[in-house]
Amino acid sequence: MPPFLNTIIEWLRAGYPDGVPEADYIPLLALLRRRLADDEVREIAAELTRSGELPADKTDILVMITKVTNEMPSETDVARVQARLHAWPHDE
Structure with missing residues (x-):
């Protein structure tokens, strides 16, 4: 897995040690959306x-x-x- 993706997964696991609640998936994806450089x-x-x-x-x-x-x-x-x-x- 790319290091950048590992960093994101570690961040998610730290914030959601019991897993991401269903209601939080869409806001999290919005935060992670790529922006053109x-x-x-x-x-x-x-x-x-x-x-x-x-x-x-x-x-x-x-x-x-x-x-x-x-x-x-x-x-x-x-x-x-x-x-x-x-x-x-x-x-x-």
Whole structure:
């Protein structure tokens, strides 16, 4: 198991020595949800620009984030990529 995953499991076991109650699974998963790093936002915006996907709609961004992360993107990450694309010609 990757060290990062071991750290999370140890943290959960320390906080829930008798196991995680059913009602706490969803809040815990929300806390553990991955967020795009700033370099991933730049990478996704650059790839959309290179591929000629501009103007990129929400679906284009969702697909590209999924390709990069192999995970379902959050609305926050989609908004970050949209903001990056909107500013693209001005921030280079």
